[in-house]
Amino acid sequence: MITIGCDIGSLFTKAVMMNNDNLVAYKITRTTGNLGQEIDDFLSALSQTAGIDRKKVDCLAGTGIGAELIKSADFQEDIITCLASASAFYLPEVELTIDIGGQSITSILLSQEGEVENFMRNDKCASGSGRFLEMMSDKLNLQLSQLNEIITRANKPVELSAQCGVFAESEVISYVNQGEEVSNIIAGVCATVANMVVAQARRFGNVNYWTLTGGVALIEPLVKNISKKLSAKFIPFPHHPQLAGAIGAALLAGSE
Amino acid sequence: MYFAGVDIGSLTAEAVIINDGKIIGSEIISVLPNPLDSAREVMNRALKKCGLNFPEIRFIVSTGYGREKLQAEGMAQENKSEISCHGLGAFTLNPEVRTVIDIGGQDAKVIKVDGSGKLENFVMNDKCAAGTGHFLEVMSRSLGLSLDELGQISLDSKKPVEMSNRCTIYVETEVIHFLQRGTAKKDVAAGINKAMAERVVALARRVNPEKEIMLTGGVAKNVAVRSEIQKILKVKLVSPSIDPQLIGAYGAALFAQAKGTEK
Numbered sequence: 001m002i003t004i005g006c007d008i009g010s011l012f013t014k015a016v017m018m019n020n021d022n023l024v025a026y027k028i029t030r031t032t033g034n035l036g037q038e039i040d041d042f043l044s045a046l047s048q049t050a051g052i053d054r055k056k057v058d059c060l061a062g063t064g065i066g067a068e069l070i071k072s073a074d075f076q077e078d079i080i081t082c083l084a085s086a087s088a089f090y091l092p093e094v095e096l097t098i099d100i101g102g103q104s105i106t107s108i109l110l111s112q113e114g115e116v117e118n119f120m121r122n123d124k125c126a127s128g129s130g131r132f133l134e135m136m137s138d139k140l141n142l143q144l145s146q147l148n149e150i151i152t153r154a155n156k157p158v159e160l161s162a163q164c165g166v167f168a169e170s171e172v173i174s175y176v177n178q179g180e181e182v183s184n185i186i187a188g189v190c191a192t193v194a195n196m197v198v199a200q201a202r203r204f205g206n207v208n209y210w211t212l213t214g215g216v217a218l219i220e221p222l223v224k225n226i227s228k229k230l231s232a233k234f235i236p237f238p239h240h241p242q243l244a245g246a247i248g249a250a251l252l253a254g255s256e
Numbered sequence: 257m258y259f260a261g262v263d264i265g266s267l268t269a270e271a272v273i274i275n276d277g278k279i280i281g282s283e284i285i286s287v288l289p290n291p292l293d294s295a296r297e298v299m300n301r302a303l304k305k306c307g308l309n310f311p312e313i314r315f316i317v318s319t320g321y322g323r324e325k326l327q328a329e330g331m332a333q334e335n336k337s338e339i340s341c342h343g344l345g346a347f348t349l350n351p352e353v354r355t356v357i358d359i360g361g362q363d364a365k366v367i368k369v370d371g372s373g374k375l376e377n378f379v380m381n382d383k384c385a386a387g388t389g390h391f392l393e394v395m396s397r398s399l400g401l402s403l404d405e406l407g408q409i410s411l412d413s414k415k416p417v418e419m420s421n422r423c424t425i426y427v428e429t430e431v432i433h434f435l436q437r438g439t440a441k442k443d444v445a446a447g448i449n450k451a452m453a454e455r456v457v458a459l460a461r462r463v464n465p466e467k468e469i470m471l472t473g474g475v476a477k478n479v480a481v482r483s484e485i486q487k488i489l490k491v492k493l494v495s496p497s498i499d500p501q502l503i504g505a506y507g508a509a510l511f512a513q514a515k516g517t518e519k
Contacts, residue, residue, distance in 0.1 A: 010429075033436040103426060125384070126425035135425070165425045166385035166394065167362065 002052060003059045004043065005250030006073070007082065007243075008035065008066030011102030011130060012215070014243050015043060017050045017057070018250040021089075025050035026243055031102075036069045043072070061253035063245055065103075074253065080108055080119050082248030087211055088114025089251055090238050095207040098197060098226070099244065100216040102130040107201040120200055126165040128196025130216055135165055136189040139172050140182050144215065147186060151221040154187035168192065187221070194225040207232050217241035259516050260302070260313045261508025262295050262332065263341065264320040267361035267389065268474065269294040270505040271302040273313065274513060277348075281306030282502050291322030295331050315516030317341075317508040336511050338504055339367050339378050345507030346470045347373035349496050355465040357485070358504070359456060359475035361389040366460045379462045385424040387455025389475050394424055395448045398431045399441055407449065407478035409442045416446035427451060446480060453484030460489070468494045476500035 002024075006015040008031060016026040027046045032038065047054045062073035063082045070076075079099075087097040088110055099106040104123040111117045126132050137144060158175055162168040168189070175185045193216070201210075210232045212223055218241060227234045237244055258280075263270045264287065273281040283302040288294045295318065303310060318332035319341045327335045338358070346356040347369050356367040363382035370376050385391050396406040410416070417434055421427045427448070434444045452475075471493050475481055477500060486493055496503060 033433055103429075124421070125423045131425060162383075164384045165423075166390055167383075170362075 001059070001254050002057050003061070003250045003253035004046065004057050005082070005246040005248065005253060006039075006043065006060065006062050006070050007064040007079065007245035007249060008039070008062070008069055009064045009102050009245070010104075011134070012242065013039070013042065013066070014246040015046045016243055016246045016250050017046055017052060018247070018254065020254065021251070023239055023247065024052065026240065026246070028240075028242060031066065035066060039069055040072065059253035059256050061249040063249040075256070077249055077252050079245050080106060080116060080121070082245045082252065083213055084108050084110055084114070084116045084248070085251050086244045086248035087213070087237070091209075091211055091235050094209045094211045094235055096201060096204065096210040096230075096232065098201055098210065098212050100128070100130055100193075100197065100212065100214040104129055105197055105200055107204060109204045118204060120203060122200060127163045127168075128193045130214060132165045132168070133189065133193055133216060135169055136172050137186065139169060140176070140186055142182070142186060144219070147190070147219045148221065150183050151187045151190060151219070153183040154181070156184050157187035157191055158184050160188050160192045163192065163196065190219065190222045191225060194222055194229060197226055198229040201230060209233050209235050211235050211237055213237055213241045213244035215242040257516065258308060258313050259509050259512035260299065260316045261341065261505040261510070261512055262299055262316060262318050262326065263338070263505035263508055264291045264294050264318070264322055264326070265361050266321060267393075268501065269298045269320075270502050271295075271298040272502055272505040272509045273302050273306055273308065274506070274509045277510070277513065279498060279502075279506065281308070282499070282505070284499070284501055291325060292329055292331060295326050315512040317512040317515065319504055319508045334511070334515055336508055339365060339380075340375060341504045341507030341511065342472050343367045343369045343375050343507065344373060344510050345503040346472055346496065348507070348510055349498065349503070350468060350470065350494050352468040353470045353494060354467060355460070355463075355469040357456060357460055357465070357469060357471050359387075359389055359471070359473040361393075361474065364388050364456055364459055366463050366465065368463055368466070377463050379459055381459050386422050386427075387452065387459060389473070391424045391427075391452055391455075392448070392475060392478065392481075394428055395431060398428055399435070399445060399448075401441070401445065403478065406445050407480045410446035410449050410480040413440070413442040413446035415443050416450050417443050419447050419451040422451070422455065449478065449480035450484050452481050453488060456481070457485060457488045465489065467491055470494050470496060472496065472500045472503040474501045
């Protein structure tokens with residue numbers, strides 16, 4: 001069975017094609033204001049990459065904040081259900097899935113059967129979100145892909161007193177003006193993100209195994225920081241972590 | 257005898273010089289990187305306006321960011337919190353005032369005073385940029401308007417947009433999307449001012465605002481925010497007889513007068 005899962009997030013749009021449980025192809029693009037018109041071409045490009053004609057797709061599921069833009073979708077599924085299904089499918093031992101999205105932080109507590117037992121979502125405040133990290137990295141002229149390497153050079157991470165993204169940005173700028181090392185500033189930013197994430201996740205009590213989804217999951221020092229604060233073991237998502245929502249949608253499409 | 261108050265904010269610095277309770281000189285400048293430099297500059301300019309020299313000022317009270325430092329460096333003889341200064345300044349201008357809403361560049365405060373002008377209670381938001389001057393600054397930049405224009409232009413709006421977010425960062429994205437979709441600037445501006453007023457009122461409601469209510473700080477000059485606050489609270493705000501941005505420094509000058517004459 002060939003399925004497509006497409007997750008339109010606030011910052012990035014992700015789509016995957018799956019053949020039963022196997023990931024055949026994926027695509028990631030920046031979400032634009034014009035995505036409604038572009039989404040069809042994007043999905044065709046995905047088919048091309050996979051070498052599978054779109055007519056052969058049995059089911060297409062849409063998810064994410066912009067799910068309704070996918071007119072060709074057979075159904076829409078809630079992002080939390082999609083994240084949970086992807087996590088439960090690959091990582092049955094994981095009890096807590098945290099997703100750092102472009103404009104949200106979501107903690108999902110999973111039952112032993114892999115069902116959503118409880119969840120908490122902050123999409124009201126940018127603090128700690130992907131957008132937050134992106135803003136601070138932009139001010140420091142850093143790409144997210146550079147962070148792993150740069151943070152390892154930090155010897156004394158700065159302390160940010162602000163949680164609000166707007167105020168934290170001013171703080172970052174004043175550290176730059178004071179001549180502080182970029183590595184120490186970005187390490188301080190990541191520590192703030194970790195604090196925000198853990199503050200939310202901790203409300204579910206202690207867990208043994210957790211995973212992180214969303215592009216931010218590729219930043220190892222951040223993952224380590226959260227693991228330490230949660231006193232839980234991190235199990236990495238087996239595919240690109242930014243694809244978790246789309247993969248979950250594709251898996252759910254397969255079970256329809 | 258001359259007294260002065262100097263108020264250093266996150267974005268602007270103000271100085272007020274009084275003689276017998278009356279303002280004889282005042283100045284507002286954009287802040288310099290160092291509060292002490294800001295204080296010197298704004299004081300010198302205010303002094304120049306009324307033709308006085310520094311030594312002629314009998315007592316100076318500092319308030320705002322770095323107020324302790326200004327006192328330690330000898331720029332002021334005493335320092336007072338912005339909350340006390342805005343409370344006293346507003347109450348002195350209008351003794352009917354019981355609630356002062358001060359919206360600064362990076363924070364917002366709601367101050368309650370009793371019938372004798374004494375501080376009763378206050379709430380403050382300095383954690384979240386929504387509902388502070390910074391919010392309007394970010395939005396005016398996105399719209400390519402000055403802060404004054406942001407207020408003016410929205411008065412012509414018949415259909416203010418509804419913001420679905422509160423967070424400054426998310427509202428900024430929303431604003432950009434509205435503009436991309438071709439929504440008129442005035443309608444977006446009106447939606448921004450309305451969102452701003454809603455945050456301020458939410459803060460004010462935590463201390464049960466009582467009449468009369470005065471709006472102080474730079475944002476008080478935004479006509480649209482002012483009128484939205486009136487609409488939501490269903491009260492008429494009292495207008496200060498001086499520039500609302502000067503009220504903190506004026507309150508500091510009044511404290512200086514009280515201190516300086518008691519000695």
